[in-house]
Amino acid sequence: MVDPTSDLGEDIDEADAPTCANCGDPIVQSPTHRVVTWVEDGRVQHRHFCSDDCRDAFAE
Template identity: 80%
Template sequence: MVDPTSDLGEDVDESDAPACANCDEPILQSPTHRVVTWVEDGAVRHRHFCSEECREEFGE
């Protein structure tokens, strides 16, 4: 997978793009891309969402 801090708008193949945690669609060149980050058991975790609506629907 691509580094989540990278510029996802360039040279990202669909197979390398992060998938939305809610709808599972690949996130490519999306200005609505959201990343939720938290620390759990001393490790940094994150989830990608294609939009604010998908983030809200995820329900966690």
């Protein structure tokens, strides 16, 4: 897994890239990439989304 704070557009292979939590597409060099972060039980959690539309459509 790639560090979510890294520059994801730099030298990231598609196999190592994060995937969108909604559609499952790998996120490589995407200017619309969004990361949602929250704290749960004292641990930082996060989800990657390829776009605002996928973030808005995501249902837990």
